[in-house]
Amino acid sequence: MLRKKAFSLLAGLFAVALVLSGCSGSEDASSDGKKVIKFMHLWPEGSSKKHHDIVENIITDFEKEHKDVKVEVEVLSNEQYKDKMKVLSASGELPDVGMTWSAGYLEPYANGGKFATLDDLLEGDLKDSFVSGTTEAYQVDGKTYGLPLELNIASVYYNKAIFKENGVEAPKTYDELIKVVETLDKKGVEPIALGNKDKWTGSLWYMYLADRIGGTKALNSAIDRSGSFEDPALVSAAEKVQELVDANAFVDGFNGLSDEEAKSMFMNEQAAMYLIATWDLPNYTTNEDVPQEFRDSVGFFDFPSVDGKGDMNSYVGGPGVGLFVSESSDVKEEAKEFVSFFTQEWGEKSVTDAGVIPATKVDGESLDLPQMYVDVLDKLNSATNITLYADVQLSADVAQVHLDQIQALFGKEATPEDFAKTHEQALSK
Amino acid sequence: MSKVMSNKWIIAIYVLPALLLISILIFIPLLLTGYYGLMDWDGVSAMEFIGLENYITALQDSLFWDSAWHSVLLALFSALSLAIYLTIALILASKIKGANLLRKIYLIPMLLSSVAIAQLWIKVYNPSNGILSTVLGWFGAEKAPLWLSDTSIVLYAIFIPILWQYAGFYILIYYAALKNIPESLIEAAKIDGATPLQIALKIKLPLIMGVVKVTIVLAIVGSLKYFDLIYVMTGGGPNGASEVMASYMYKLAFSTSNFGYGSAIGFLLLLITLIVTLVINKLTASKDKIQY
Amino acid sequence: MARLGKLLLYISLALVAVFQIFPIIWLFLFSLKSNQEIFGGSPFALPAEFRWENYLKVWEGGIGLYFFNSIWITGVAIILTVLLASMAAFAITRMQWKYSKLVLGLFMIGLMIPIHSALIPLFNMFLNVNLIDNPWSIVITYTAYNLPITMMILLGFYTTFPREIEEAAIIDGSSVHRMFFRIILPMSMPILSTAVIINMIYNWNEFVFVNTFISSDQYKTLTVGIQNFIGQYMTDWGAIGATLIISFLPLLLAFIFFSNKVIEGLSSSAVKG
Numbered sequence: 001m002l003r004k005k006a007f008s009l010l011a012g013l014f015a016v017a018l019v020l021s022g023c024s025g026s027e028d029a030s031s032d033g034k035k036v037i038k039f040m041h042l043w044p045e046g047s048s049k050k051h052h053d054i055v056e057n058i059i060t061d062f063e064k065e066h067k068d069v070k071v072e073v074e075v076l077s078n079e080q081y082k083d084k085m086k087v088l089s090a091s092g093e094l095p096d097v098g099m100t101w102s103a104g105y106l107e108p109y110a111n112g113g114k115f116a117t118l119d120d121l122l123e124g125d126l127k128d129s130f131v132s133g134t135t136e137a138y139q140v141d142g143k144t145y146g147l148p149l150e151l152n153i154a155s156v157y158y159n160k161a162i163f164k165e166n167g168v169e170a171p172k173t174y175d176e177l178i179k180v181v182e183t184l185d186k187k188g189v190e191p192i193a194l195g196n197k198d199k200w201t202g203s204l205w206y207m208y209l210a211d212r213i214g215g216t217k218a219l220n221s222a223i224d225r226s227g228s229f230e231d232p233a234l235v236s237a238a239e240k241v242q243e244l245v246d247a248n249a250f251v252d253g254f255n256g257l258s259d260e261e262a263k264s265m266f267m268n269e270q271a272a273m274y275l276i277a278t279w280d281l282p283n284y285t286t287n288e289d290v291p292q293e294f295r296d297s298v299g300f301f302d303f304p305s306v307d308g309k310g311d312m313n314s315y316v317g318g319p320g321v322g323l324f325v326s327e328s329s330d331v332k333e334e335a336k337e338f339v340s341f342f343t344q345e346w347g348e349k350s351v352t353d354a355g356v357i358p359a360t361k362v363d364g365e366s367l368d369l370p371q372m373y374v375d376v377l378d379k380l381n382s383a384t385n386i387t388l389y390a391d392v393q394l395s396a397d398v399a400q401v402h403l404d405q406i407q408a409l410f411g412k413e414a415t416p417e418d419f420a421k422t423h424e425q426a427l428s429k
Numbered sequence: 430m431s432k433v434m435s436n437k438w439i440i441a442i443y444v445l446p447a448l449l450l451i452s453i454l455i456f457i458p459l460l461l462t463g464y465y466g467l468m469d470w471d472g473v474s475a476m477e478f479i480g481l482e483n484y485i486t487a488l489q490d491s492l493f494w495d496s497a498w499h500s501v502l503l504a505l506f507s508a509l510s511l512a513i514y515l516t517i518a519l520i521l522a523s524k525i526k527g528a529n530l531l532r533k534i535y536l537i538p539m540l541l542s543s544v545a546i547a548q549l550w551i552k553v554y555n556p557s558n559g560i561l562s563t564v565l566g567w568f569g570a571e572k573a574p575l576w577l578s579d580t581s582i583v584l585y586a587i588f589i590p591i592l593w594q595y596a597g598f599y600i601l602i603y604y605a606a607l608k609n610i611p612e613s614l615i616e617a618a619k620i621d622g623a624t625p626l627q628i629a630l631k632i633k634l635p636l637i638m639g640v641v642k643v644t645i646v647l648a649i650v651g652s653l654k655y656f657d658l659i660y661v662m663t664g665g666g667p668n669g670a671s672e673v674m675a676s677y678m679y680k681l682a683f684s685t686s687n688f689g690y691g692s693a694i695g696f697l698l699l700l701i702t703l704i705v706t707l708v709i710n711k712l713t714a715s716k717d718k719i720q721y
Numbered sequence: 722m723a724r725l726g727k728l729l730l731y732i733s734l735a736l737v738a739v740f741q742i743f744p745i746i747w748l749f750l751f752s753l754k755s756n757q758e759i760f761g762g763s764p765f766a767l768p769a770e771f772r773w774e775n776y777l778k779v780w781e782g783g784i785g786l787y788f789f790n791s792i793w794i795t796g797v798a799i800i801l802t803v804l805l806a807s808m809a810a811f812a813i814t815r816m817q818w819k820y821s822k823l824v825l826g827l828f829m830i831g832l833m834i835p836i837h838s839a840l841i842p843l844f845n846m847f848l849n850v851n852l853i854d855n856p857w858s859i860v861i862t863y864t865a866y867n868l869p870i871t872m873m874i875l876l877g878f879y880t881t882f883p884r885e886i887e888e889a890a891i892i893d894g895s896s897v898h899r900m901f902f903r904i905i906l907p908m909s910m911p912i913l914s915t916a917v918i919i920n921m922i923y924n925w926n927e928f929v930f931v932n933t934f935i936s937s938d939q940y941k942t943l944t945v946g947i948q949n950f951i952g953q954y955m956t957d958w959g960a961i962g963a964t965l966i967i968s969f970l971p972l973l974l975a976f977i978f979f980s981n982k983v984i985e986g987l988s989s990s991a992v993k994g
Contacts, residue, residue: 435816444824446809540972692838
């Protein structure tokens with residue numbers, strides 16, 4: 001009796017499954033003769049709704065203008081996207097258009113001939129549209145392999161209300177920062193939200209300290225091998241990191257907290273400061289899910305100078321994700337057109353609709369933007385230098401060493417000297 | 430009888446489908462992993478054959494041995510915790526009221542995915558807003574231990590959610606096995622005047638030894654290749670304090686461009702698991718088969 | 722004295738139960754709280770109002786399709802796995818042949834492979850037979866990867882199965898097939914149900930394979946679909962709680978259903994023994 005039940009259940013499920021899989025024609029070229037562009041991106045509807053919606057609109061517009069092309073989309077969240085890219089590239093199955101990061105991430109793909117060069121687009125439709133310096137990060141040996149969509153700079157965001165309550169002001173120098181930290185700590189307020197489980201968050205702090213103490217040259221020359229990572233400025237920056245740790249600047253258990261958890265603390269007024277890049281701007285300006293009161297009380301200040309040194313107009317930041325075209329794509333022409341179209345439309349819509357800064361030039365005046373935006377755009381326009389995030393600049397292997405070392409440094413398991421030495425060794429390989 | 434029971438064709442029909450499936454979907458990837466370990470490959474460009482270099486490097490890699498040590502510690506904890514599960518199952522199986530309900534409750538944590546469990550326990554361990562810190566605060570503790578960021582306790586902190594997750598599973602298996610013991614045997618022993626403890630140790634335990642051996646292997650193999658929960662909770666950190674072999678392998682293969690080396694580590698993980706299993710089997714070899 | 726012992730016993734069992742279930746209750750409670758309560762108030766406080774809107778937020782993302790995929794993929798894979806595993810376990814333990822131990826060893830090796838190693842080889846394989854983005858690739862992968870553990874669970878049971886029943890059946894002139902399907906299988910219901918539960922849990926919560934082999938939204942399962950939501954709500958613990966509860970509820974219901982079967986089976990076989 002039971003067997004009969006099991007059999008009918010099995011038969012039923014099989015039937016359903018057969019019907020369903022019979023409908024899986026997705027891997028064949030579209031039957032109505034259209035060309036298909038496979039596009040993969042990392043802005044899922046749940047976690048990045050605004051981005052996702054813009055992409056949907058762009059695709060619809062593109063298909064309207066190019067009636068003979070269809071765009072098939074696959075969406076993954078960040079970590080899953082990276083994993084899948086690895087598997088796809090190993091099997092030679094990269095999508096026609098996809099997203100990539102610059103510098104270190106891009107290199108193997110460029111050198112391995114997986115990405116197509118996009119210089120023709122830069123000389124054509126997209127001439128002069130990009131903020132200077134952004135496409136350079138996507139170049140290998142002088143050829144461009146990706147076009148950036150985002151541009152970010154990191155600043156220290158702070159809760160003005162908490163500051164006022166405790167009688168402190170936004171610091172302009174490192175010494176002032178330490179005093180702010182000490183005052184807040186004495187009053188039982190967590191000074192800085194930091195989620196260093198993710199490691200790149202701590203890296204931001206280190207990079208800014210290195211930039212202020214050693215100038216823009218120090219870090220960059222260590223990385224491009226014209227200098228050494230054991231440069232005293234870089235060691236000194238590492239020392240300052242540990243000074244901050246000793247002063248209880250960061251929230252309890254920071255080395256085990258994710259960036260999101262740290263962010264929650266800042267957004268729920270449990271910490272006074274948070275060093276993060278402009279991709280977070282919507283949370284402090286336009287995001288309706290965040291209480292208005294909080295948004296009104298957030299401001300930002302540039303990273304302080306250290307011991308009188310440091311150019312306040314020098315930023316850590318850089319281009320975020322960009323688009324690539326697969327070299328082995330059989331719809332390369334159409335794919336490139338899509339990329340060009342996308343970049344332009346994205347440039348127009350991303351600021352107003354998603355609240356992020358694109359890598360293409362933005363005319364801040366003509367758009368109706370919240371004040372913080374305008375301030376940030378001003379900073380961007382007057383920036384003297386943007387140092388690309390270390391973990392993006394470095395090749396994958398060295399980036400991993402860097403990130404691990406950052407966690408060790410913050411956790412006081414490595415001395416500043418060891419920190420520098422390990423980097424130097426990794427870079428010399 | 431034995432003619433029927435050794436009919437080659439029947440045996441083939443019964444065994445081949447399963448064998449075929451695992452050969453294609455498990456063994457081939459397994460062998461390929463070992464093969465990729467022989468290459469210098471970043472997962473993107475062409476592969477370059479370098480023989481056993483990766484394997485030799487791995488054996489000299491202190492990070493690898495640290496991760497192996499952590500995996501072994503985890504495996505030991507898991508095996509030891511089986512004793513707790515067995516005890517609970519023994520108690521449950523001996524006519525306790527509400528045993529069924531309790532059994533179900535114990536299994537509930539297992540229903541959550543490892544990722545969900547990791548997310549949940551991250552919040553439990555949260556220094557500012559988690560349950561543990563709050564409870565310890567009631568007992569007057571000034572600052573709760575930093576469960577996930579203190580390198581000396583993070584591995585132990587991770588063990589609790591794992592214990593929590595698998596308790597129900599093993600209790601369920603032991604319970605089913607215990608319930609299979611014919612009542613008549615237990616009754617006979619009781620009549621002979623055996624105490625519950627004696628019954629448990631001298632009758633029940635030996636009769637379910639087969640199942641216990643299986644669970645030991647499952648627990649150890651499972652913890653040696655454990656990945657999901659640890660990766661989400663700590664990412665192997667801080668500073669590698671909770672890195673296990675599987676997370677180290679993943680890091681190498683997917684986060685750096687060292688896919689070849691990562692594969693070598695993966696293959697070594699497999700070999701270590703194999704060796705450990707063989708050792709366990711030797712140690713627990715049953716000298717006689719128990720017949721009814 | 723024995724009374725005290727029993728009381729202590731019950732208390733300890735109850736404590737274990739509390740330990741097992743409390744975190745989940747906590748999860749449920751904070752899925753109904755607002756962020757201010759979670760971060761401002763005590764973790765133990767009951768929610769001031771029950772914010773069911775946390776659940777609405779998650780549901781509106783269109784989970785229905787993912788649910789359906791999870792259900793059928795899990796179901797078919799379970800049936801295949803349990804069927805193939807019990808046949809193989811039966812043959813290995815009850816039938817007499819030279820290579821039974823070897824084959825058993827092979828299955829045990831199958832337990833040991835770290836999943837991530839298999840991703841690229843499997844992907845390539847499926848690519849070559851055009852099974853990428855086809856849910857059947859997931860079904861057979863789950864079946865294969867669950868065979869070892871299912872077999873291990875069934876093995877213990879089949880080893881201690883009384884010979885008399887087989888002997889009686891054969892004397893009665895029954896074929897092996899008949900004996901297996903009509904007698905042994907039904908009698909192994911409790912252990913089969915246990916195996917079903919274990920398989921169900923694994924398949925329902927599985928993520929990596931689906932993420933790698935499936936690209937189209939229409940074939941994605943619940944776990945992958947849910948991943949897309951976790952991102953945004955990272956700072957909104959209430960919604961994370963709601964997401965986790967929603968994805969685990971169906972499993973809970975199925976579990977309650979199946980474990981009742983385990984009990985039915987156990988009580989009937991205990992009588993027989």
